[in-house]
Amino acid sequence: MLEYLNDNAGGVTAIFTLALLLVTGFYAWTTFDLLREARQSRLMASEPRVVAYLRANEVHSNIVQLHVANLSGAAAMGVTASISKLTDWPNPFDLDNSKILRDLKFLRPHEVLKFDLGVGPDLFQDDVPAEFQIAIAFQSLDGRAFSFDDKLRVESVEGHSHFQIYSIDDVARRLKEMTDALRSVIGSRRLRVETYDADDREAERRRWDEQRASIKGGDRSGDKKR
Structure with a gap:
């Protein structure tokens, strides 16, 4: 065996060298893959x-x-957004070409900004909900650019089916609250409101004339006694 190895030392060395190269190549490829995944x-x-x-x-x-949210644990730089309505309603639409949305600038990790879009009944016309288009551009801290573009539909909001009648319920609830507040102040009694009319003014004028006449009469009787 030793004689065979000695006689074929060159071939054995070549085989072991090739095996070493294969193992080294495998470790190099694995290391590169790990570095790529880490990056x-x-x-x-x-x-x-x-x-x-x-x-x-x-x-x-x-x-x-309208909620504009950063769902990541990394901050967003250079944030700018725009929203437009795809339907003819609602009117007016305050967020159209809004400077506030254009100049958001920075969003902290997991920060959520909220903007009033409209009142429920105003977002429907002939039972058709309003639809909006929004576009957001932003950057990472290392300067990479990203964007978000999507359609927003009112029917995606939970409870949107009650928007068209909720305003009536809201008025009724507010009236009930006002009634309860008045009852807590005056109880169940009715308020009596008295008016001040022309007859009242005439009666008051007569009283003033009588008082002035009595005062003048008292002054005259005092002068006679003197």
Whole structure:
């Protein structure tokens, strides 16, 4: 065996050298792949994700709000947005060509900005909900550019089916609150409102004339006694 290896030392060396090259190449390829995945993970971790969607106001549920949110853990720079209505309604539409949306500039990680879009009944016409187009441009901290472009539909808002009648319910609820507040002040009694008319003015004028006459009469009797 030793004699065979000695006689074929060149071939054995070549075989082991080739095996070493294959192992080295495998480790080099694996290391490169790991570095590439690490780079992609680093880029994704520093990549902002700004989106827009519609939601109902948390306090007044008949008001629809536009939410501009950064869903990522990385900050977004140079944020600018624009929204336009694809339907002829609502009118007026205050966010059309809005300077506030154009100059958002910066969004912190997981920050959400909220803008009132319109009142529920105004967002429908002949039972057809309004539709909007929004475009957002933003950058990562290392200067990479991103964009978001989508259509926003009012029917995507939870509870939108009640928007057209909610305003009536809201008025009724407010009237009930006012009635309860008045009852707490005056109880169940009715308020009596008295008017001040021409007869009242004439009676008051006569009283003043009588008082002046009595004062003058008292002054004259005092002068006679003197």
